[in-house]
Amino acid sequence: MAEKSKMPELQSEAAEANWWPEQEDKIASSFEKAAAEGTLGHSTLARRSGAIPPTTIRLDRSDIERAREQAQRRGLKYQTYLKMLIHEALQQEALQHEEKHRAG
DSSP states (O other): OOOOOOOOOOSSHHHHHHHHHHTHHHHHHHHHHHHHHTOOOTTHHHHHHTSSOOOOOOOOHHHHHHHHHHHHHHTOOHHHHHHHHHHHHHHHHHHHHHHHHHHO
16 A cells, blocks of 8 residues: 655645655655556545545536536536636635625
């Protein structure tokens, strides 16, 4: 099994910006080892860490097809595209809510 990756708590964005390039060889080696072992998967670290909880929603077939077409034009997977749309809509709603409460 591949070793668990853990990023240290860094004191600033500058420290983080310096940390990443120093890890390139270690990350590449870990990636190659996981690929050789057959344990490499899409977003494996995010799923293991629990950072992104799985969510299931039912969508109309025509909406899924439209999302696939739009995602393809952007060079994205349709699930990624849907996630992006939901994120943008939630941000927009939060901003509108904030503005409404400031004005009222």
